[in-house]
Amino acid sequence: MATDPDDDYGRTFANVYDDWYSLDFDDGAAAVEVLARYGRDGDALELGVGTGRIAIPLAARGISVHGVDISPDMLRRLRAKPGAELVGTELADMSDCDLGRRFALVYSVFNSLFCVPDQQRQTACFAVAACHLAGPAGRFVVDHQIPDAVNSGSCVRHVHTGPDRLRFSLVHCDPVSQIMERQTVVVENGGITRYRSVIRYVWPSEMDLMATAAGLTLEDRWPGWQGGTVRPDTQRCISVYRPDTQGTP
Numbered sequence: 001m002a003t004d005p006d007d008d009y010g011r012t013f014a015n016v017y018d019d020w021y022s023l024d025f026d027d028g029a030a031a032v033e034v035l036a037r038y039g040r041d042g043d044a045l046e047l048g049v050g051t052g053r054i055a056i057p058l059a060a061r062g063i064s065v066h067g068v069d070i071s072p073d074m075l076r077r078l079r080a081k082p083g084a085e086l087v088g089t090e091l092a093d094m095s096d097c098d099l100g101r102r103f104a105l106v107y108s109v110f111n112s113l114f115c116v117p118d119q120q121r122q123t124a125c126f127a128v129a130a131c132h133l134a135g136p137a138g139r140f141v142v143d144h145q146i147p148d149a150v151n152s153g154s155c156v157r158h159v160h161t162g163p164d165r166l167r168f169s170l171v172h173c174d175p176v177s178q179i180m181e182r183q184t185v186v187v188e189n190g191g192i193t194r195y196r197s198v199i200r201y202v203w204p205s206e207m208d209l210m211a212t213a214a215g216l217t218l219e220d221r222w223p224g225w226q227g228g229t230v231r232p233d234t235q236r237c238i239s240v241y242r243p244d245t246q247g248t249p
């Protein structure tokens with residue numbers, strides 16, 4: 001598993017992940033609040049749990065949280081953190097796994113779905129989520145960015161400037177394949193380090209189709225964890241899916 005080509009993300013970012021992305025980053029604390037409401041009647045499963053940035057505080061709210069990740073390096077980081085004992089982890093591919101149990105809440109946040117490299121396997125993630133839901137009351141929550149570089153093709157995005165560190169990203173989008181390549185450049189202590197990631201972004205409408213194929217239907221959609229209405233200039237999309245009991249024969 002350590003040489004799995006799908007683990008590029010973990011191998012590239014595990015060492016810097018918690019430094020770059022704290023719980024405060026990208027409204028993580030608000031995500032925990034919302035997910036805690038959906039998970040309160042049972043266990044929760046995170047697809048692409050990473051270092052437990054969301055899963056550990058969610059488990060600290062009294063919810064039994066399990067997490068699947070393809071990266072041994074990310075899971076090692078998770079297990080080394082205080083509170084990790086509250087989170088069950090599984091080294092597995094979220095597009096092809098069966099934990100043999102059901103959850104009130106399955107969720108995938110902070111673009112984890114985009115890390116799965118192709119449409120077929122992203123669709124399979126919805127099937128995995130659906131088959132882990134505990135009946136009609138179960139919910140699948142997906143959180144992702146809507147890439148703003150799509151129209152421009154390429155862009156440079158400033159990420160962080162500190163007293164001794166500068167971080168920015170060069171982003172290139174291919175709107176046909178929906179592949180986005182990002183080179184993050186860190187200038188620190190007079191040295192330069194480059195981190196490359198490749199993701200496949202998914203449009204909300206495409207995601208709804210993936211959900212339909214898995215027997216799920218859209219229940220709610222917001223531009224942020226505080227709720228609200230998704231508009232054409234929305235930069236983020238949080239979708240809540242429920243089992244489509246009407247469509248079930």
Ligand SMILES: C[S@@+](CC[C@H](N)C(=O)[O-])C[C@H]1O[C@@H](n2cnc3c(N)ncnc32)[C@H](O)[C@@H]1O
Pocket residue numbers: 006007009010021047048049050051052053054068069070071074092093094095108109110111112115116
């Ligand atoms: C952007 S990180 C998000 C981590 C975490 N959800 C958070 O909010 O901090 C994406 C995670 O998805 C994992 N991942 C990528 N492809 C995966 C797959 N096919 N199956 C399971 N996990 C995967 C990566 O290893 C990484 O930990």
